[in-house]
Amino acid sequence: MRPADNDLLCRVEGEAPMGQIMRQHWLPACMSEEVEADGAPLKSRLLGVDLVVFRDTEGRVGVLDERCPHRGASLVYGRNEECGLRCLYHGWKFAVDGEIVEMASEPADSRMRNLRARAYPAHEAGGFIWCWMGDPEAVRPFETPAWVPTPETKISIVKIHAACNWAQVLEGAIDSAHSSSLHSTNMPTAEVTGCTATETAWLRPSNDKAPRLEAELTDYGFHYAAIRRPIVNPETHVYIRTTIFIAPFTVLIPPNDRYNLAQMLVPVDDVNCMFYWIAWHPTGGIDQDAWRRFCAATPGVDLNPDWTKRRHAGNAYGQDRAAMKAGDFTGIEGIPFQDMAMWESMGPIADRSADHLGASDVAIIQFRRQMVAAARAVQKGEPAIGTTSRTRQVDVASFEGVVPKSADWRTFATRNARQAEPAE
Incomplete structure (x- = not known):
């Protein structure tokens, strides 16, 4: 990626094209x-x-x-x-x-x-x-976010400041391949038919760390599937996790059996962003305090009043090398803090020209191409990406489950899609 394109993708202050996109949302x-x-x-x-x-x-x-x-x-x-x-x-x-x-x-x-x-x-x-930070004479009607399908929906939110650019945090949110390694202690594998939430971990039905990725453009951004071999019935079934990118900064990540998940990666400025992780469910879900405890992101315990982290690069995110020797993969408590260590270690704005992207980076490549093209389009006076979408956010949904190999992952992309067929 050329430095000029990297700037188009990352910078949001002043008259920056990406900032102009954000101002139309x-x-x-x-x-x-x-x-x-x-x-x-x-x-x-x-x-x-x-x-x-x-x-x-x-x-x-x-x-x-x-x-x-x-x-x-x-x-x-x-x-x-x-x-x-x-x-x-x-x-x-x-x-x-x-x-x-x-x-x-x-x-x-x-x-x-x-x-x-x-x-x-x-x-x-x-x-x-x-x-609304855009033209006061052109305020767009507010659109209900994906995690509020009904007024009664239970919503719990984790908020954490990230000391780096918004785009590298969003790239982490849409990167399904990293969870099998970075979060393997919190997401261990088991002989289950779908992602099962416990009080301390999410059990997942696949130990395949090299998923096959397929992506499809949409009028709101794109969605893609990470397709893995399941532990149960690998000859006839596949384990599918779909992720949805709603431009410019929202990601619907694969759910578990207790709640759905969304993230917003909101630019504070060129070199800071705010990370929001939303757990929601129309009838069940998880309590706010329990959600923050699971993420090791409780205000006053793990976070300062301004949502900056008490475990950060200056103290190695509290990494425990003894715990690593005992079996904890990262030695860092909390899924978001594991992510933060990776995102912030790339620098305030990652040098993407040094990346060597592979088969597991299909979504990253798609995001970069799409958003750089969107920035150029705004420079030409064209509408911002996502502002002409005919798809309502509350009608799309991420998915995870073990399904027959004959199933098309695209059929699970809407909230009213049929349920996945469990492995026999």
Whole structure:
């Protein structure tokens, strides 16, 4: 991959084409749980832009530029009270739409009262506060995310800051081949007919570490299948795991028997991103605290208040070499932390020109080609990838299971697809 193409893929700040793609989609600024009525304002950062998120007295959510338009002081330190966010410096108070409702330091007839804080359209859904950072005159209707097929769907979210570019994190999310090695301690093999979730591990029905990959372009991105030999009935059946890429930053990864899984890899700036891992189920699922414990990503235990990691490159992610000798493959606790060690070790922006891609990298190749082409298209004034899709996100679904060799993996790509036939 040429350096110029790598920049097209990775950089999102300012007028970067990939950033322009992102600005034509709703972006998650934070989780809903992070802002409460009249609670502390929250600092957020997207595409290199510093923001403040707050929920007013009546429960309405506002997303504003962090800097007060008066003298540039941070609104993160402001008072959230009586349906507005008040800057501490001179007492200017802003509504969720950016209107200045009080201006204590100016006379009643001041022309300054026509000012507004820069506000971004906000929407709350699926456990997140979303904002629109694109053209305010061309706001796209909000689309319900894939993990909210019904209003009653149970959703649990892991959030972790990644000290590297968004694209190398997303490439990890769509890379089905790595899980058989990197996560082998957490995903051991067993004679089961599908991925079975326990309290401490996911049992998988295949010990095949070299899957055959097949990909197909879609109007929302692409999907692909990793096809492996199962432990049970390998002569007549195959083990299939399908992964879905919904451009520009959402991945539906193969589920287990207890919950479905989605990830969002959201650009903070050129060299940082926010990793969200969502476990969801229309009727069952996993409790929020239990999900975070399983991922070793509990706030206050594994994570700092700003979602940075307490186990990081500076302390080798807490890697335990004695545990490795005793059988733990990585010596690193928690699936996301195992991933973080790999992603961040590539550097802030990976040098893809040095890669040697093989048969297991079909999805990586597809992602790079598709998104570089999408960046070039936006440079030419064409619509951003994913904005003209006719497929609803809630209608697509990832899949895993042991099925007859005659089965076509593409038939399992929708939420209403038939169930996989179990191995006999």
